[in-house]
Amino acid sequence: MRRNLDMLTVKAFAKINLALDVLYKRPDGYHEVAMVMQAVSLADTIILTSHPGDIVLNVNIPGLPDDASNLAYRAAALIKEYAGIQQGVLITLDKRIPLAAGLAGGSADAAAVLKGLNNLWELNLSLDKLSKLAAKLGSDVPFCLYNGTMLATGRGELLSPLPPLPKCYVILAKPAVEVPTAWVYQEFKADRVQVRPDIAAMSKFLEQGSIDGVAGNLANVLESVTIPAHPEIAKIKESMLKYGAMAALMSGSGPTVFGLAGCQKQAEVIASQLKTEGIPEVFVAETVSKVE
Incomplete structure (x- = not known):
């Protein structure tokens, strides 16, 4: 986070799910989940500038909403109202995280705006x-x-810190499909799941610093919904393994697939091979193991 008088720049990091389990549907309509979440260095950049009017959002992707339907805008409106702030803010969003990808790009932008405005407006909120x-x-x-x-x-909002994943490189590949998260959860049927995550084992391997153990225990029950509807996701997983990834898994509700690699060179080779298969969006990132 960089501050310069009335302007501040914040990074909004993408996430992957090392493990994702859906336990049951709650009375409030949400699903109870248990997930091991990991931040990666693929990030949007958000510049916050003091503005005499209201909230203004500029985006770099045509068609991306720049109004209250954008989570970054809603985050600014929420903290502005909560803190009773009268001034406005210009939000400039340079988006690199793919849209509707299962990487929490919109959520990352909202979080970055909350953190950034807390700093810019000197609110000192914990x-x-x-x-x-x-x-x-x-x-x-x-x-x-x-x-x-x-x-x-909970529904994903109740957090407990885990030992950091040992530094490794992450290949991210998003096919040219969009998968609505609400639809995936609506279609989820527990009896279709073949492999459930072992959260206790994942936590143990993180505590041991065993990247091999983590790689061997990746699991996401939402694959049981998204992959039958979009078989190209399974093909990307197979390709990643064929090209040398330690493991591969769909992130979140999809459709992005991530693979783990021990070194940057190997990750870049895998990414290059995937691009030759015509996958439109392929990135190499690394794990983010500290609060930024």
Whole structure:
């Protein structure tokens, strides 16, 4: 986070799910989940500039909403109202995280705006208070405030820190499909799941610093919904493994697939091979193991 008088620049990091389990549907309509979430270095950049009027959002992607339907705008409106701030803010969003990708790009932007405006407006709100505000915006937003490696429960907003994933490189590949998260959860049927995550084992391997153990225990029950509808996701997983990834998994509700690699050179080779298969969006990132 960089501040210069009335302007501040914040990074909004993407996330992947090392483990994702759906336990049951709650009376409030949400699903109870247990997830091991990991921040990665693929990030949007947000510049916040003091503005005499109201909230103004500029985006770099045509068609991306620049009004109250954008989580970044809603985050600014929420903290502005909560703190009773009269001034406005110009939000400039340079988006690199793919849209509708299962990487929490919108949630990351919202979290970055909350953190940034807390600093720019000198509100001195604690991270815990910001997290409560973040939960009003979406289930992934609280995690995106903290980054690192976390166990998320409830509907995803209840967080417990886990030992950091040993530094490794992450290949991200998004096919040219969009998958609505609400549809995936609506279609989820527990009896279709073949492999459920072992959260206790994942936590143990993180504590041991075993990247091999983590790689061997990746699991996401939402693959049981998204992959039958979009078989190209399974093909990307197969390709990643064929080209040398330690493991591969769909992130969140999809459709992005991530693979783990021990070194940057190997990750870049895998990414290059995937691009030759015509996958439109392929990135190489590394794990983010500390609060930024």
